[in-house]
Amino acid sequence: MTRTTGGSPKARIVGAELRRAREEHDVGVRELARRLGMDHSKLSRCESGKTAASPEFVASVLAALGVPEAERERVIELARGADRTNWLSPGLPSADHELTTLIEFEKTASEITEVSPFVISGLLQTSNYARAVMTSGTESPGDLETRVTLRVGRRDVLTRKKGPRFTFLVMETALRTKIGGPVVMADQLRQVVTMSEWPSVTVRVIPADLNIWHPALHGSYILFEFPKADPIVHLEQYASAVFLHEREQTDAYRSATDTLRGLAMSPDDSVKLIAEVAEEMENMT
Template sequence: MPPRSSPSERQRRLGVELRKLRLRARMSSDAAAALLEGERSRVSHIEAGRLNVSHNRLYKLLREFGCPPGPYFDELMSMAQASGKGWWDAFSDTIGPAARDLAELESRSTALRTHGPLVIPGMLQTEDYARAVLAATEADPQRADRYAEFRLARQRVLTGESPVTYRAVIHESALHTQVGGPAVMRRQLLRLMEVSRLPNVTVQVYPFEAGVYSAHTRSFVLFGGGAPELDTVYLEHPTNSLFLGDGEQLDEYAKMFERLSELALAPVDPESAPESHESRDSLSLIQHVMYAL
């Protein structure tokens, strides 16, 4: 099978991890090629995500690289065996590779942490809100509708059989930004309160009075992998979305998220009685904005 020209994010990340392990084991490409009974170029293609590696050969490589048994070992094996196919294939007529990679990454993640500075994060958007957001960037109404359907389908990870742990810090500006008109915004703000009832979902608002923080204008998502070594940061850009897996970058964004969470108001708790709110919290701020619409 010839090398693929456009590996998926999962295939690329698997290759990156194998290269890290090989270098950590101080093993040359030639030595790894000998283990695979192949040429050196095959190792290069595998480490670039352009070629698959069989179950038995990957197991042998991981053992020779000194990767101990455990979640990291198991997750690498699982990544190699995955087909890359899923519910997102139904949207292949519209979405591009980055969107497919995003959906696949979400499907295998155990936790999501996201910061939304200007709009409500996609995982929490209502259908009307999503359509209004996408209509502003997609000229073709039919494509905008399909993108909205895709976005709503991604939200299943919050309510499926094994729902992910989800934490969101939303800047107050996103609550005030008019998307689709007052009626759409009211339903969207209600949605924030409703989804916060899920035991796996935590929503906080970063208020204006918290001031400027170095990360408060950045939109990002932190994905928790099946092992900490496989955590990923996702940065959405109009032309080229980025998936980051470098340890230092992961640490930086994890620290930024935790700092944002510390500066934000207390999480939304829709079950609490109004009189129990001794101080301003995320719920009271969302309600205040909603009633002012």
């Protein structure tokens, strides 16, 4: 029925789906456990992702809640392989399922560190910048706007009273890449400056003139750290996303993050540079 995972990425997302379905149907944990003929603590462990729910178990839970068949099948399919430590999520990085996965980790993390060589973090993006990043030419305008709204809405987690602390380590290259054009980019950089003043947000720039090879040159990643669960690392690739959970791997990214903190400019100097680049963009128009 279930298997202990220690909170693997996919098990946590399946658990979140089960919890969301239960809450949407206004059923308590104990009542649902009674319907299933099981101890409520087992159900709680599945909802937290500490125990991976099998597809069969997911099917029984959702059936007991009266979830429609199409939605049941979606979550059942998601549950396949939930006991694996790491998770390769197929589909383009802008896909809805990956955004909702990131939102779940952002909601439950105590600290988030994002490293980006080329793009401004999704948590800090303006609508116009997000639209420029996410446009592929294959989606309908309605689908694109839905994804833009979902991405921009992610920043709300940074204003929650017990929300995560967010550190953005960005290469100077990303500041000077005019995604969407100078006007869009200038507005985006001004927003980064504004959001850097939020108590939960720290922005630090990795200078472009470093004469050494450093971890950010290997690509972007997000390190999620949780109060009661092991860290998760998210890697965004062109046609898929990877969520890493094995201790050896997450420790390597923690070490890489420490290295980049040592190379990055101070928060004050970083914000000053970002404002200067924004002014340069504005003068191009």
